[in-house]
Amino acid sequence: MHGEEGLSTTHEMYLKVLYRQQMENEVGRVRDLAKGLGVTPGTVCAVLKKLEHAGLVLHDHYGTVKLTPAGIRMAECVVRRFDIIRGLLIEVFGLDTGAAEVDACTMEHAVSPATINRMESMLQLVRTGEIVVQPLHQVGPSVSTCSDCEVTGTCQAVAGVERSRSQGKRS
Amino acid sequence: MHGEEGLSTTHEMYLKVLYRQQMENEVGRVRDLAKGLGVTPGTVCAVLKKLEHAGLVLHDHYGTVKLTPAGIRMAECVVRRFDIIRGLLIEVFGLDTGAAEVDACTMEHAVSPATINRMESMLQLVRTGEIVVQPLHQVGPSVSTCSDCEVTGTCQAVAGVERSRSQGKRS
DNA sequence: ACATGTTGTTTGGTATGTCAAACAAAATTT
């Protein structure tokens, strides 16, 4: 019935960044998207074609880029996942903001609805004090027990993009 | 100093499946890898070339496939991440085994060392009873508050592979 | 030993997502 069978990580990122920029800027422009995503304008152009074809954005030639209602819904899903994971990593797992946001940006594309819902519940319970997790914060700062897997955040969008949005807009 | 700058999700999956099969079978064969990963033998062949070039596997022409010590170390990192995330999703977030394993298989490629270490600590604290999280299990079964983002597990390896391994080897 | 079947490899093709650089349109300056 829905027809959609899941967006790629790339497409989710495009929608998310576009959504955030539209919240602040009103109008979307290719150059801003490119900057926000850390890719070239040519790449954005190509991907926008697909998103337009999928009915998620409207893109006037040499003009503005706008999310459709469907695009907004999808973007909000991604943003919700990001916010929940970010909160969880900071408030429950005790990571610092920067690391949490880089990881959240990668993980947001990897969790099913079931998992994100449980994460949301957990976050809520911790916030209301029904679950107490202070002990975790005493574990120490990001011990690297595994020197082999230097898994770096593979999220394309620079951490700065995340940071600038989620804690008060800064230029 | 290390030289490596992070494996792709694909390569991590190849190493993980190879590792598991070698734990059970001794000898690795292209067809088993292909089956375990849900891809064709031709694809496996191509990817093995890259893994060999990266010093992670040894692949005799028309012969066996074996992880190098470096490959084993990397594979163990991936397996460790999987196991921690799987445990967390089941024991802390209250997901059922199947869903947890599908999600863990996607998430295992998306968490930084810092995050996985915190997750491990959390899991330990829950197991030793220092943190109690029963309330979460009463939240109900995977409510889908978000009907738009039908994010499906994008993990290539069929859930069966995960399942057969992680709860007692079954043929 | 040789025919058959299995397993492994190669080849040619596809789809994504990316860049650099050429080119086109719009906006701004003067």
Next chain:
DNA sequence: AAATTTTGTTTGACATACCAAACAACATGT
């Protein structure tokens, strides 16, 4: 309004990861 700058689009190229199908090697049965 013409020149210049900025912004947007297209093109050609590349890397990854995949498949189907042709082909090569190996293993076995009789």
